Amino acid sequence: MSCYIRTQKILLLVVVLVLSGCGAGTPTRHPTILSAGIRLPSVIGDNMVLQQGGQVPIWGWADPCGKITITASWGGKWEATADANGKWMVKIEPGKAGGPYEMTVSDGNAITLKNVLVGEVWVCSGQSNMEWPLNQAANGKQEANEADWPQIRLFTVGRKISYEPMKNCKGQWKVCDSQTAGSFSAVGYFFGRDLYKQLNVPIGLIHTSWGGTPAESWMSKEYLETDADFRPILRHYEETSAHYPELYKKYLTEKKQFEEMAAKLAAEGKPIPPKPEEPVGPNHPYSPTGLYNGMILPIVPYGICGAIWYQGETNAWRAFQYRTLFPAMIKNWREAWDEDNFPFLYVQLANFKAVNPEPTESDWAELREAQLMTLSTPNTGMAVIIDIGDANDVHPKNKQDVGKRLALWALAKTYGKDMVYSGPIYRLMEVQGNKAILHFEHVGGGLVAKGELLKGFSIAGADKKFVWADAKIEGDTVVVSSDKVAEPVAVRYGWADNPVCNLYNKAGLPASPFRTDTWRGVTDGRR
Numbered sequence: 397m398s399c400y401i402r403t404q405k406i407l408l409l410v411v412v413l414v415l416s417g418c419g420a421g422t423p424t425r426h427p428t429i430l431s432a433g434i435r436l437p438s439v440i441g442d443n444m445v446l447q448q449g450g451q452v453p454i455w456g457w458a459d460p461c462g463k464i465t466i467t468a469s470w471g472g473k474w475e476a477t478a479d480a481n482g483k484w485m486v487k488i489e490p491g492k493a494g495g496p497y498e499m500t501v502s503d504g505n506a507i508t509l510k511n512v513l514v515g516e517v518w519v520c521s522g523q524s525n526m527e528w529p530l531n532q533a534a535n536g537k538q539e540a541n542e543a544d545w546p547q548i549r550l551f552t553v554g555r556k557i558s559y560e561p562m563k564n565c566k567g568q569w570k571v572c573d574s575q576t577a578g579s580f581s582a583v584g585y586f587f588g589r590d591l592y593k594q595l596n597v598p599i600g601l602i603h604t605s606w607g608g609t610p611a612e613s614w615m616s617k618e619y620l621e622t623d624a625d626f627r628p629i630l631r632h633y634e635e636t637s638a639h640y641p642e643l644y645k646k647y648l649t650e651k652k653q654f655e656e657m658a659a660k661l662a663a664e665g666k667p668i669p670p671k672p673e674e675p676v677g678p679n680h681p682y683s684p685t686g687l688y689n690g691m692i693l694p695i696v697p698y699g700i701c702g703a704i705w706y707q708g709e710t711n712a713w714r715a716f717q718y719r720t721l722f723p724a725m726i727k728n729w730r731e732a733w734d735e736d737n738f739p740f741l742y743v744q745l746a747n748f749k750a751v752n753p754e755p756t757e758s759d760w761a762e763l764r765e766a767q768l769m770t771l772s773t774p775n776t777g778m779a780v781i782i783d784i785g786d787a788n789d790v791h792p793k794n795k796q797d798v799g800k801r802l803a804l805w806a807l808a809k810t811y812g813k814d815m816v817y818s819g820p821i822y823r824l825m826e827v828q829g830n831k832a833i834l835h836f837e838h839v840g841g842g843l844v845a846k847g848e849l850l851k852g853f854s855i856a857g858a859d860k861k862f863v864w865a866d867a868k869i870e871g872d873t874v875v876v877s878s879d880k881v882a883e884p885v886a887v888r889y890g891w892a893d894n895p896v897c898n899l900y901n902k903a904g905l906p907a908s909p910f911r912t913d914t915w916r917g918v919t920d921g922r923r
Contacts, residue, residue: 418461418480434458434503439695442510443569445549445600446490447517452699454501455485462503469498470514478503485697490514493597511571513549515598516591517700518806520584521614521692522707524607525743525791525798530585531578534793539585543577547597548588550580553604556690557679565694569600581605583706583743586799587806594807602698604691610710611718611725612684614692619728620684625720628923629684633676640677647674682710688728696732702739702810703729704802708763709745709790715762715919722766723773739810741777741802742767744908746785746792749893755854755862760893762917764909768821777805780819783906787894801905816840819905825887825912832884832912834874840901843869850874852897852909854888857881860915862888874899886913 436456446452458464458478466474470491478484491497495513500506520526531540554566570576577585581603588599606613612620612629620626636643650672658668676682711718726740744767745760764782771778779801784794808817818838826833832855836843845851853876855865865878865887876887890897890909899907 418477433505434462434464434501434507436501436507437564437694438567439551439565439569439602439698440509441569443512443549443571444509444551445513445515445517445569445598447600447699447701448490448493448514448597450699451487451489453485453487453697454499455483455697456501457482458484458503465502467500467502495598513547513598513600515547515600516595517600517602517698518584518588518591519695519700519703520581520587520601520603520605521703522605522705522743523609523710524605525709526581526583526603526605526704526706527607528582528791528795529579530582530795532793533582533795535796536578536582536793539582539796540578541574543572543574543585543589545572545577545589545592548572548592548599548601550576550585551600551602552580553602553691553695555606555681556694557681557683557686558690559683559686561689561693563694565691582795583798583802584704586796587704587802588799590800590803591806594803594813595811602695602700604695605706606681606687606691608710609681609687609707611707611721613682613687614707615685615721615725615728616688616732617685619724623720623724625717625923626724633684636675637677640675643675644677647672692729692732697734700733700738702741702806705740705742706798707742708767712745712759712763713919714922715759715766716917716921717919717923718763718766719769722770726770726773726776737775739775739777739806740773741779741805742770743779743781743798743802744768746781747783747787747894748785748790749787751787751894751896752892755864755888756892757918758892759917759919761891761895761909761911762919764890765911768908768910771821775809777802777809777817778908779805780906780908782890782895782897782909785894804905816901816903816905819903820899820901820907822889822908822910822912827884830877830882830884832876832887833870834876834887834912836872836874836907838901838905839872840903840905842902843872843874844900844902845869846898846900850899852890852895852899854891855881855884856886856888856913857883858885860886860913862886886911886915888912 460480460482462478464476474486474488476484476486497512499509551569584601584603588601592599661668730736786792804817807813820836823835823837850867853865853867854862855878856862863880865876867876888911
C-alpha cells in the first residue's frame with residue numbers, strides 16, 4: 397500500500413474575509429508588510445519529490461491579498477489567496493508516481509519549478525549518527541562514487557538554532573549522484589536506496605540533524621511545558637542562561653586546565669578523565685526547542701510519508717525520562733504535520749564502550765529499553781543494531797545495515813511487503829523450577845545463536861544479584877538457568893553498554909536487549 401498523507405482534516409480553500417482583511421473592495425494593507433512578489437520556501441523548488449497518493453500542501457508568500465494560481469504539467473489548476481500578512485497555502489493533487497514534471501506558481505509573475513518527481517518522501521533526523529555523511533561510512537568513497545540514482549532526491553536543512561518559529565530554512569533539492577551523495581546522511585541514503593530498489597518509485601529524503609543534540613532540542617516549548625517530567629529541562633536551561641557569561645568563563649578555565657592535564661597523562665600512558673562540559677546557554681544546539689523551531693518547523697507542512705530517527709546517545713544519562721520524552725516528541729511532530737499516525741522509524745543504540753566481564757547496570761541499556769518501550773506508540777518501528785557497534789567509537793561506520801534494517805520496517809509495515817522486518821522481541825517469561833522460559837515475538841522462522849553457545853543472558857533471584865546464565869534455544873523459546881540461582885525472579889539479555897550477545901532469528905536480525913524486571917535503574921529520577 398502506498399504511503400501518503402492521510403489527513404482527515406481537509407484544508408478549506410475558503411478565505412475568511414473578515415479575519416484575513418482581504419474582503420471585497422480595497423484590501424487592508426498593513427504598513428509593515430512590503431510588496432515583495434511571490435516567494436516559496438526552500439523546500440519547494442526544482443528537483444523536489446512530491447508525496448504521492450493524496451493532497452500535498454504548497455505554500456509561500458505574496459503581496460497581501462494577492463491571487464495565486466498553480467498549474468502543473470500532469471494536469472490540474474489550483475488557486476489561493478494570500479492573507480493580509482501575505483501568507484498563502486493550497487493543497488494540490490500530484491500526478492502519478494514518476495516524472496519529471498513541471499509546476500508553475502504565479503501571482504502575475506511566474507515561478508516555474510522544474511524536474512519535479514512524484515513518489516515517497518521521508519524526513520531523516522537525529523544527532524551525529526544520522527548526520528554522519530556517506531563518504532565517511534564503511535566503504536564510503538566507493539559508495540558515494542556509485543551513488544548514481546537520478547530518481548532519488550536529497551534535501552539537507554541548513555543548521556539553524558532559533559527560539560522563535562522559523563518560516564524558512566537554507567537548502568535545496570539535489571539529484572542523487574556521485575557529486576551530491578557523499579556529504580548526505582549515510583543512514584538516510586542507504587534507507588532511501590533500499591526503498592527505491594524495492595518500490596521502483598522516486599524517493600525524496602529531507603535530512604535535518606545535528607550532532608550531539610538531545611531529543612528536547614527537537615521539541616516545541618509547548619510540549620516541554622505541558623509535562624511536569626519535562627519542565628526541569630526548561631528550568632535548567634533558563635537558570636544556565638541567566639548566569640551564562642560567568643559559567644562560560646569558568647568552563648574556559650576548566651577546559652584549559654583539562655587540556656594541560658590530558659597532555660601530561662597521555663605522555664605518561666595514563667587514562668584521561670572526562671573533559672569538562674560546555675554550559676548549554678543561548679545559541680547552543682543542545683538548548684531545548686532551538687532546533688525544532690529552526691530545523692523542523694521550516695519544512696512543515698511539506699507532504700511526507702514518514703520519518704526516520706537516529707538519536708539517544710545524549711539522553712542516555714536521563715534514560716528513564718526518555719521513556720516519556722521520546723514518545724512525546726513523536727506526538728509533537730505528528731501534530732505539527734497535522735498527521736496523528738505517520739510512520740516513525742528509529743534506531744536503537746548500538747553497542748559501545750568497554751565490555752564489562754560481569755553483569756552490570758548501564759544507562760545505555762536503560763536508554764535502549766526506553767526505545768524498546770516506544771514500540772507501544774502506534775505506527776513506530778525500531779531497527780536493532782546491537783551487533784554492529786564499535787567499542788571505541790560512538791559512530792559505528794556500518795551505516796549500510798542501519799539503513800537496511802530501517803527500510804525493512806518501512807517496506808513491511810508501510811508498504812505491505814511480505815518480509816521479516818524485526819529481530820526477536822521479548823514477550824513474556826514463565827518460571828518452572830530453577831528455569832526461566834522466555835517467549836518472543838518476531839522469531840522470523842526460528843531462533844538461532846550466532847556461535848556455538850548462546851551468550852548475553854544473566855539471571856537473578858529475589859536478592860536482585862545477577863549472574864551469568866546458561867541459555868539454550870528450545871523451539872521458539874529460550875530457557876535460562878544457573879546453578880547459582882535456585883528460584884529465578886528476573887532475566888536480562890544484552891544489558892550493558894557493550895554487551896556480548898548473539899540471539900538472532902533465522903532472517904539474520906538480532907534480538908533487542910531487554911530485561912524482565914522493573915527494578916529501579918541508575919537513571920531513575922534524573923531530570
